[in-house]
Amino acid sequence: DVKVTQSSRYLVKRTGEKVFLECVQDMDHENMFWYRQDPGLGLRLIYFSYDVKMKEKGDIPEGYSVSREKKERFSLILESASTNQTSMYLCASSFEAGGDSYEQYFGPGTRLTVT
Amino acid sequence: ELKVEQNPLFLSMQEGKNYTIYCNYSTTSDRLYWYRQDPGKSLESLFVLLSNGAVKQEGRLMASLDTKARLSTLHITAAVHDLSATYFCAGQRDAGGTSYGKLTFGQGTILTVHP
Numbered sequence: 001d002v003k004v005t006q007s008s009r010y011l012v013k014r015t016g017e018k019v020f021l022e023c024v025q026d027m028d029h030e031n032m033f034w035y036r037q038d039p040g041l042g043l044r045l046i047y048f049s050y051d052v053k054m055k056e057k058g059d060i061p062e063g064y065s066v067s068r069e070k071k072e073r074f075s076l077i078l079e080s081a082s083t084n085q086t087s088m089y090l091c092a093s094s095f096e097a098g099g100d101s102y103e104q105y106f107g108p109g110t111r112l113t114v115t
Numbered sequence: 116e117l118k119v120e121q122n123p124l125f126l127s128m129q130e131g132k133n134y135t136i137y138c139n140y141s142t143t144s145d146r147l148y149w150y151r152q153d154p155g156k157s158l159e160s161l162f163v164l165l166s167n168g169a170v171k172q173e174g175r176l177m178a179s180l181d182t183k184a185r186l187s188t189l190h191i192t193a194a195v196h197d198l199s200a201t202y203f204c205a206g207q208r209d210a211g212g213t214s215y216g217k218l219t220f221g222q223g224t225i226l227t228v229h230p
Contacts, residue, residue, distance in 0.1 A: 040223075042119075042121075042220035043220040045218070056215075094216050102207060102216035103148070103163055104216065106157045108156070108157045
């Protein structure tokens, strides 16, 4: 079974703090993704990575950065947390290969509250 | 740019009744996914639809895809309480190309099944 884990289930941070959210997958997937989930908006893509050290912006990258130093690990960084970044953050991973293999597998999510 | 819209956003059903969730998308989508999310949990993949006319069924849920109408449906037959959850559809364009399998999600449908 594919396993995607996230470092924290719940996190409370203060405005202005630097926040790291970590995601690890154990299936040697090339692609990794960070989404945020807000009620009524579904999931929106923040950043994704298709290889080590490679990254691309998603639909809402402002206020975020990412790091992928190893294939299995993808980190989301909030350089200076703000209250409008309070949300549920979901990490996902998928293969690069064809066929049905583009399906994304999701981690359990991190609920971040910025006060 | 792919946009995905679901309706209804809220669905309150009685046990034993049938209903359909609709997922419209704005432009060509290579694949259409349906996910289920229980409160406080991550996303669980239900169906992957790959081609026009595709139909997949699992228990009381059946998903279909009409690429000409740019419409996917998730039909619920004889609803039971255990089906209460949030359901998302998501489109995926050019999975093998430079989009790297990015997903665009609908807003989600919160389904509540009452006795």
